[in-house]
Amino acid sequence: MSLSPPCRPPRAVGCAFAVLALAAGFPAWADPAPAFEQLLTQALTAPAAAEADANLAAAEGRLAQAGVRPNPELGLEVENILGRGPFQGVDGAETTLTVSQDLELWGRRGARVGVAQSEREAARWRRDASRLQVAAALAVAYAEAEAAQRRYALAEEALELAVADARAALILVEEGREPLLRGIQGESEAAAARAALDEARAERDAAFAELTALAGGQTPLTSVESSLLDRSPTASVGQAADVPAVLALVAERGAAQGRVRVETARGRPDVRASVGVRRFEAEDATALTAGVSLQLPLFDRNRGGVLAAEAEVRAAEARLRGARLDADADWRAAAARRDAAASRVVAADAAVTAATEAYRLTRIGFEAGRLSQLELRSTRSGLVQARDVAIAARLMRARAEAELARLEGRAPFGAQL
Known part of the structure; x- marks a missing residue:
């Protein structure tokens, strides 16, 4: 699609129309993504969230098992059989059937x-922290997909503007008001815009593939109709909170403290009670038996286990302190980033308005022959760049809102978990 130096202006005009034809006929999108709130409901059933639900169910099962007492033991003992003298055969046998039970003294069951x-x-x-993470990641992916969609549309418009400018330049070349070089430059800019459009299409497809994966859907999402970039962020709570990730560490510290009690109880002797029935064959009589057994803690008092559990408590407390400090610092940074992003959106919108008017006026002056193609190219590039900056500013605001919402323990943009 390049022009050779001896190419005449009429042929150059035909080349420009060929470029314009290439800009048409792009495939239409299908399967638009639902609104963010609806997509979040779907994403909370995806594998990442389902794993956290399964982990919670497993913990509930372990809790139910922890409250169960140990099973009793059944014992059968036969004495005084198959010996000599009066103990020949089984006529003098003494048979004892006992049932014994671990009493679980020293608060073992309660500690467990x-x-x-x-x-x-x-x-x-x-589980709650995982759901918040899913919501934040989905909000970012949704915003990135929408931004990629807007950048693709911007690339389409940039291509149309480049072709229109190239056509106007070639008309001036045909009239002898501009050198042939201007026509060649216009066609080169249109080709570059076409390449940028192909790149934007690839970025758009990749962003929607990521959104589809996070949403856990089977049908690929290919477009966004309900905007998230234009939505105002939810008002901040104004301070860092103990989010689920921190509260999980609080609970883990409590579990570590409970293990100290468990290990302490293990260092005390096991106490078992038993009751049974004894049969005396020689006397043809029956009697009851009862007893208590007790371990002697002479060698193993589980001191190492207690020391290890106490060290785990200190480690859990250190993790909790560090997490709270990190959460507070992250919240302050996220709040500052969101405020800065909001200001950047306002500035970017004003820049788009100014760049749009500048391009309109420059186009009028170029067609009237008062301004050069270089000036037209500059203002067109400024307009495209200003719109791209506006998209980037909204994307930054959405990312900051998603991160701030996660740190405050809520879903982004007022959604419900």
Whole structure:
């Protein structure tokens, strides 16, 4: 699609019309993405969220199991059989049937249940944190897909403007008011705009593929109709909060403290009670038996286990302190970024308005022969750049809102989890 130097103006005009023809006939989009709130409901059933739900169900199962007492033991013992003298055969046998039960003294069962309750609480907060993470990631992916869609439309418009400018330049070349070089430059700019359009199409398709994957849908999403970039962010709560990720660490610290009690109880002796029935074959009589067994803690008092559990408590407390400091710093940074992004959106919109008017006036002057093609090219590039900056500013605002919402424990843009 390039012009050779001896090419005459009429042929150059024909080349420009060929470029314009290439700009037409782009495939139409289908399967538009639903609104963000509806897509979020779908995304919360995707594998990432389903895994957190399964982890919570597992923690609830462990809690139910922690409250179950140990099973009793059944024992059968036969004495005084198959010996010599009066103990030949089984006529002098003594048969004892016993049932024994671990009494779980020293608060063992309560400590075990307390740990399981804290672990269940941590799993619940982890589930909530996962849902917040899904909501934030989906908001970013939704905004990026919409931004890619707008950039593709902008690239289409830039191509149309480049072709229109090239056509106007070639008309001036045909009239002898501009050198042939201007026509060649116009066609080159149109070709570059076409390449930019192909790149924007690839970015758009990649962004929608990512959105489809996060939403967990089977049908590929290819367009956005309900805008998220133009939506105003939700008002901030004004301070950092203990979000689910931090509350999960609080619960994990409680579980670690409970393990200290569990390990302490393990260092105390096991106590078992038993009751049974004894049969005396020689006397043809029956009697009851009862007993208590107790371990002697001479060697193993589980001191190492207690020390390890206490160290785990200190580690959990350190993680909690660090997470709270990080959450506060992240919240302050996210709030500042969102405020800056909001100001940038206002400035970018004003720049688009100014660039649009500048291009309109320059186009009028160019067609009247008062301004050069270089000036027209400059204002057109400024307009395209201003619109691209406006898209980037809105995308930055959406990203900041998604991050701030996650740090405040809410869904972005007022959505409900």
